Amino acid sequence: MNELLEQLAICIERGKVNLQSPFPVDLKGQEGADELTKRAIENSIPAEVILNESLMVGMQKVGDKFEEGKAFIPDMLIAAKAMNAAMVHLKPFFESGEVELKGDFIIGTVAGDLHDIGKNIVRMVLTGGGWNVIDLGTDVKAEKFVATLKEYPNAFIGMSALLTTTMMQMEVTTKAIKEVSPATKVFVGGAPLSQEFSDRIGADGYFPDPNKFVKYLSQAI
Amino acid sequence: MNESNYIAVDFGAGSGRVILGSIKKNKIFLKEVHRFKNKNIVENDHIYWDFKYLFEELIKGLKKIGDTNIQNIQGIGIDTWGVDYGLIDKDGELLANPFAYRDSRTNGIMEEVFNIVPTKEIYEKTGIQFLQFNTLYQLFATVKYNNSILKNADKLLFMPDLFNYYLAGKILSEYTIASTSKMLNATDKEWEIKLFESLSLPIQILPNIIKPGKVIGKLLPEIQKNTKLFDVDVIAVGAHDTASAVAAVPSQSKNWAYLSSGTWSLIGIETQEPIINEKSYQYEFTNEGGVEGTNRFLKNTMGLWILEQSIKKWKEGNKNINYDTLFGEAQKVKPFQFIIDPDDSSFLNPPDMLEAIDNYCEKTNQKIPTEQGEYVRCILESLALKYRFTIERINNLIPNPIEVLHIVGGGSQNELLDQFTSDALGVPVVAGPVEATAIGNILLQAIAKGEIGNVSEGRKIIKKSFHQKKSYLVKYITGKELIKRQKHFLIIKQNNSYRLMNKEKIKLRIEPLGKEVQVIKGTPLKDVVYQYGIEFPCGGEGYCGGCKVKLLSGDVRDPEKHEELNYKLGLEPEYRLACISEVNEDITLEIPQLESIILADNSLYSFTPKCGFGIAVDLGTTTLVAQLVDLSNGHVMGVQTSRNPQTRFGSDIMSRVMHGMNENGREESKKLIREEIYILVKKLLKEKKIELKKIVIVGNTVMHHLFCGFDVTPLSSYPFDTANNHSVEFDTDRLGWKLEENIKVVFVKPIASFIGSDILAGILASEMHLNSNLTALVDLGTNGEIVVGNKEKILCASTAAGPAFEGANIKMGMSAMSGAIASVSSGNGKLDSHVIGNQEPMGICGSGLIDSVKVFIQNNLVDIGGAIINDKDKLMIGGNVFITQKDIREFQLAKAAIVAGMQILINKLNRNLDDITRVYIAGGFGNYLNLKNVTDLGMLEVREERIRKLGNTALIGAKMLLFYDDYSFNNILQKVEHVSLDADESFQDIFVEKMFFNETILSISK
């Protein structure tokens, strides 16, 4: 494989944003995701190849480590930063339609709950996995999910809740969504949840880990 | 019709039986012919079996059969308990009666053996766990104490082998019985000669081994004559009774486990090969030989002994016991109210089993059973949970999880236990046959004679012949539910009863409380007295004298050390510092600390004396503590603790909120907690003729709402409001408490939705509202409340750290109680840990978790990002206790939440962390907290010397509040401001940044 793409994948995995960024220490003074992506485009590597064969590979790698418990939240956040730096350069290609994303994904923390760190990580992993993510933020009411679904009718929906008390909002929201669009797939996540719970409220699946979730979604389409 | 008969002789430690088994039309029938008692005889301080007597009884039984006209008797098979043996000389004479396994000559022998051959090595070869009566140790003891007998010994025969020898004249050792000796190699099934050589044991006394299901020989002529049984073969059966019982398990499927249920429980699986590895060793599983070349992988745990002993006690009290009503009542009792660890050493041989159960429940902050049905429920549920625990461990070691449990033996008739077991395991339970041992004995005889082809064929016949009852799970108890309901049970680990049995117990009396407790010799005094509300102001360093106790009788270890310190601190000679004392003999203590309210700076709280008494209550989410205080002098006259009964609705406050969101749940929570506090109050007042004036209760906001009966719905979701934030006064009438009318009960007001009156009380105890320097109060509990301020302004926040520092949500986590690893350190490559109560470690509590993370990082087993290096998923700490990768992650989340909360508060005050001159840590587990590790790990970013452990600040504050008249706190509260972290922009960044550890930790001295 192309050495440049390989290097770029490493920058994503390790969270090397650009030349200036001091982390990780052993990559100090080297080019980061920002520079390498720019160069890859200049070398006329197709944007799609950059995305699929480099950025997503890097993201997948940290994701795997995170899943095993060997990487932690800060590792994910910094990888996502590097990913963002790369995406800036790829944006025109998405807008022109030259590169197609996997699909739309609406995400939000349910009504009554403001915990959003877990949700943000899921967003980053999804973006890194080639999805167009619409993040509705926290304390998102059922109506808001439904209204957004009207704009993105083919979107998948993901909800997050961290409180035993707000978990119940997921049931309300799932019902509201399924009522207007029975075919829409709704997924749930957050520390206090379980597959059992997901089944009970009529959602389409619970995922404790964003990485597994992205793999699942890619297969689902 | 064709009918063949077999004689099964089953010797037990308590009784023996001769049973006639007939096989007719492919079915087995049993008939008991003779039954006799077995008992030990004691000579010269040693305990023996009376072999001659036993053999005579055996012959009596055979004669009874010989006297009938039963035809076609094919064989006799003998089975007995394991490990015991006799020695015969060259002429075939038994040299002496066999020692009984309970004989004390093996005391201390295991250690001597381990000095020669390491424990692990022995286990790797024999696959047998360590019980001091294994034949190996018995033999070693014989060599040591009575070598002369060995000089004359020609052969060693185990109990069944001896009977076989006396019946048929053949010197052979049956394989399954030999496997219990710990002298057999579990894999190649031969004598472990090397071990004998290393221990200088005589190899020549080992007989040849015969496999079960083989004919040994005909009855000796004189026995034929004597019994009128001619042409009968003596047959080697599964001569170890459990081997016979397992042979008779009517299993038809693949993934099954058995439970041989009687006084003891033997629980395990049948495997083709022994399972000998690190885990099986730690879990203390044993590998014994089975029939047809199988291996019995099993564990010995407590059985119906506890029930038998309880019933005995009721009978002594002349209570009529009707078993139907007893179990019927038990069925009606609410589940999981009382859970004991059946293998706790206190149940081994207590003078009064019921009292032992009471004590255990009290010790573990549970309610105490009162009705017979409650005791029975407690015992059976606890056994079922223990079975679940053992099966889970087996599942950990095998590829396919257990799908069905077969219970055989007398205990299988206990249908309620069968049902509970099924519920606990989540798999069907098949109960029966009751007479599994005799049936298995007969089965192997029939196989030897070619009447039945093999064990699997035999099991089909058994299934048809005997009644079995199948219980299906009524309600599967999921792990989560279990944790919620009985957090403490999960951390009950396999107590090795035998090992503990040898530890000496000591009596400790605490005045002025009048409490008497039993502890294991060598237990640090600190482990004991902190449960009674004693604080250790300097954190157990021995320099402040705050935890001094007065000796009324007896002494603690190392009086010289204390004398020196007493001199330095200017204490009278009869004082000892609790924090550095070890109990080594029976003692009586008086605790001066209970005589005054000690404040944060180790000064005394000054108050205006009042007449009468008051009770201060700290109503915690998990634990309740109540102290009776003499208002004329501030002395504590009594302490009571118990478990919050609402824990049945979940362990964390949000599940309490959940439960209280509907009318019924709210009523139920209110009723439960009011009743529980009333019980504590009554216990405190018991037999005391005193005038109670008031009761002050503090607790978090949810507890406040639930006790007062307010709607908790506003606390359930954003924006998290309180329904009522006032101090509430009650008359005893309104609470349904039968106390004097004029007693005032106050639940003190919360500060904000997640900052309760426990924190308000903490502010009072720390006196930060009076201080001009910046002071912080940090509660490392689940809600992670942080308060920073001085006499001008006080900010507080709840950082929701989660329960990691309390040992919850941690794989082997537990609260800081007996059996918890409370501190860990490392020196020359070895981990050293302190277990509360000086016992076998059962789990790890918050302080132990903190220490181990630090130690592992410094020893390069965990990197500063928190990942375990080397692809490992867990790290061992001591005993069977380990921490997992996920545990470290939980720790990091909690730590980062605390640090972020603190940083945001100090930013809001426009000050620096360095301006905080004092940081007080609240909470009971603080006693064991190593402050250096706390700062090294960056849990608190302040200098170590500025941190003080303040103990139960809520309770200290509540005691101070007993002297208040006005509970509106307008003066203090106008300075206090609550900061909502969810509204804070910077929280996430700081939180994430603080998850990793600081690189400097690697260069800090250990």
Ligand code: B12
């Ligand atoms: C950080 C934190 C906060 C922060 C929140 C900051 C923020 N912007 O999110 C602050 C301090 C504000 C806070 C406040 C509260 N918190 Co809080 N908080 C926590 C804490 C410490 C960590 C949560 C976290 O971020 N975890 C890390 C992330 C990455 O994990 P995660 O969210 O589970 O997400 C992962 C997966 O679940 C999954 N996932 C998540 N969502 C989704 C969605 C989909 C679709 C998929 C596929 C996957 C997925 O992927 C993620 C990555 O692996 C926990 C305790 C703990 N140690 O866990 C308590 C905790 C969650 N909080 C708790 C509580 C009670 C509160 C409060 C209500 C009360 C209080 N004590 O202050 C308030 C109110 C908050 C509000 N307004 O909603 C409780 C919940 C208890 C319960 N069973 O209900 C906890 C468990 C602490 C405790 N008391 O035990 N909290």
